[in-house]
Amino acid sequence: HMSENETTGQGTFDRLSSNLSTGGMVALGVGILAAPVTRGQSLQVAMVVAGGLNAAAGAVSLYERLHNAEISGSGVALDIVNIASGLVNAGGAIRGIAAGPGILLANRATKFLLWANFVADGASALLIGAEGVQQIADIIDNDQLRPEQKREAVTRVVTNLIMAGAMLAVSYGQMREFRAKLESPLGKAVASKLGDEACMALSMLDDSALHGLKGVAEPELAKLGRAIREEPAIMNLVKAEHRLPQILLLMKDGSADDLRFAIMRANAHEAGVSVADSRRLATALATAKVPSTTAISIGKDFLARFADSAAVTELENVIKLQQAGRLKGIQDWVAFGANKTSAHLTNLVLELREAQRQVASNPRSVVHIGNDQHAPLRTSGDRMRSFDQTVETRGGTIEKSVEVTSIATPLEADADLSPGVKHGIGKARSRVADHAPIPGEHHLTIYAELSKPTTTKRGTRIIDADGNRVLHTKNGLRIEEGNLFANMAVHISTVADNQLLHQVTVVDRHTGRVIVEFRFDPATSTWSPLAKK
Numbered sequence: 001h002m003s004e005n006e007t008t009g010q011g012t013f014d015r016l017s018s019n020l021s022t023g024g025m026v027a028l029g030v031g032i033l034a035a036p037v038t039r040g041q042s043l044q045v046a047m048v049v050a051g052g053l054n055a056a057a058g059a060v061s062l063y064e065r066l067h068n069a070e071i072s073g074s075g076v077a078l079d080i081v082n083i084a085s086g087l088v089n090a091g092g093a094i095r096g097i098a099a100g101p102g103i104l105l106a107n108r109a110t111k112f113l114l115w116a117n118f119v120a121d122g123a124s125a126l127l128i129g130a131e132g133v134q135q136i137a138d139i140i141d142n143d144q145l146r147p148e149q150k151r152e153a154v155t156r157v158v159t160n161l162i163m164a165g166a167m168l169a170v171s172y173g174q175m176r177e178f179r180a181k182l183e184s185p186l187g188k189a190v191a192s193k194l195g196d197e198a199c200m201a202l203s204m205l206d207d208s209a210l211h212g213l214k215g216v217a218e219p220e221l222a223k224l225g226r227a228i229r230e231e232p233a234i235m236n237l238v239k240a241e242h243r244l245p246q247i248l249l250l251m252k253d254g255s256a257d258d259l260r261f262a263i264m265r266a267n268a269h270e271a272g273v274s275v276a277d278s279r280r281l282a283t284a285l286a287t288a289k290v291p292s293t294t295a296i297s298i299g300k301d302f303l304a305r306f307a308d309s310a311a312v313t314e315l316e317n318v319i320k321l322q323q324a325g326r327l328k329g330i331q332d333w334v335a336f337g338a339n340k341t342s343a344h345l346t347n348l349v350l351e352l353r354e355a356q357r358q359v360a361s362n363p364r365s366v367v368h369i370g371n372d373q374h375a376p377l378r379t380s381g382d383r384m385r386s387f388d389q390t391v392e393t394r395g396g397t398i399e400k401s402v403e404v405t406s407i408a409t410p411l412e413a414d415a416d417l418s419p420g421v422k423h424g425i426g427k428a429r430s431r432v433a434d435h436a437p438i439p440g441e442h443h444l445t446i447y448a449e450l451s452k453p454t455t456t457k458r459g460t461r462i463i464d465a466d467g468n469r470v471l472h473t474k475n476g477l478r479i480e481e482g483n484l485f486a487n488m489a490v491h492i493s494t495v496a497d498n499q500l501l502h503q504v505t506v507v508d509r510h511t512g513r514v515i516v517e518f519r520f521d522p523a524t525s526t527w528s529p530l531a532k533k
Contacts, residue, residue: 083167084155087136088147094137112166129166132157178203185210186221193218198225204232209239216245223254231256237263237296250278260292261285264303271300272307280312288319288330294338301342305349314352318369325366326359332370347404350447351388353512354404357445358391365391365399376436384434385427387442400441400502403427406509412451412463414487420446421495421504428500441502447509467516467529485516489527492518499525 375386424444459473467485
């Protein structure tokens with residue numbers, strides 16, 4: 001005995017298509033769909049595509065007729081032409097869709113693009129595979145094709161998309177359901193103002209996340225909708241963020257990247273950074289092409305270093321140097337320091353200052369500010385110790401490695417540089433032990449300050465800019481006590497393994513002026529102050 005399908009040439013989907021009215025629609029997906037997303041995350045998306053759409057009926061009819069039944073030329077032609085005509089008539093608007101954000105659906109590797117301006121009975125939108133949209137846009141943009149040739153070419157693409165399941169439809173009925181879901185938490189007035197794209201995106205949020213958006217105005221909701229459409233994985237971030245109403249006010253263009261930078265700004269505010277400076281900071285990092293995924297992970301200890309507007313200015317200055325091709329590695333510098341604790345970020349802003357000083361001192365070279373991020377790995381997987389920066393030729397050869405440190409106590413005694421010198425030597429020594437010496441010359445820069453005049457029972461001691469120490473006694477005598485810099489050089493020569501450094505530069509932490517430079521002489525194994533330039 002033969003089934004109805006076998007006797008009539010009709011399949012299940014073909015019968016469904018035949019029974020649909022002009023406003024009918026096949027349910028393309030119902031319920032909670034597990035959607036694959038980027039960066040290894042996953043999320044649950046309530047994506048229901050159902051309602052009335054003659055184009056959808058056409059799509060189902062085409063599939064079944066080509067596979068299970070005798071092909072009705074007129075029926076198939078009508079199905080395809082209805083869809084293709086709408087696409088061709090859209091003209092250049094299709095190119096805008098091709099450049100827009102996509103939507104990921106369950107169990108489909110294809111990224112879909114939303115065409116919300118599709119006009120058909122009961123149709124609110126089409127979801128078209130991204131590759132298909134690109135093909136259609138290329139056809140429409142081809143000025144060498146006549147209108148009828150474009151229509152024929154688009155028809156062939158639409159046929160292939162339907163066969164591959166790469167064209168879906170959203171009905172007006174379903175869109176009304178999306179909008180109704182938003183009315184309770186957001187208010188009917190706000191929900192009614194939202195565009196279809198925003199409604200689709202926001203309706204994928206759970207009730208808890210939607211209630212967290214109560215009181216948010218339509219422009220901010222539209223931005224959030226754009227971010228979700230661009231990257232559905234961002235919904236996990238949205239669900240976990242209790243400051244969303246405030247964060248949305250910090251967004252600019254509504255991209256997923258924009259949302260992450262807005263969250264970074266909210267974190268910066270909590271770290272003591274002003275609204276104006278957080279805006280500058282976000283702009284600077286985006287200009288330096290620091291990924292938003294890195295920016296959102298920056299810890300509050302790092303952000304707190306930019307509570308001073310002057311620190312933001314230092315970062316902006318360094319980014320200008322990167323844009324000019326004189327400096328590189330800001331992304332690495334941020335990534336390395338992003339989650340360091342305050343104790344390990346003491347010299348963060350000083351590193352920005354030092355990078356600028358190195359650029360000025362080496363006009364033919366390029367400074368890499370993020371060298372720590374690329375320190376070699378030991379066989380155990382641990383990073384070796386490294387100097388903060390490198391100065392390289394245009395071809396990438398490292399001329400010198402630069403370590404930046406600081407000493408808080410004002411300098412007045414011969415051994416006062418010892419903590420900084422030992423810090424630099426310790427890093428160089430560890431790399432020798434790792435059989436991976438730090439490349440180039442080893443330069444150590446210490447940010448400090450000379451002691452101001454100090455008064456004791458004997459009188460007032462003054463250290464001048466050249467390091468000369470003079471005691472002015474209370475009875476009017478002037479007693480010269482030698483040169484601090486010369487004595488410091490002698491002391492450096494006594495520190496173990498001092499030969500592992502080539503140069504030590506002391507810079508005034510307040511003015512940025514070089515206080516003194518010391519150079520190692522391998523012929524005599526001694527250190528001496530360099531003559532001031």
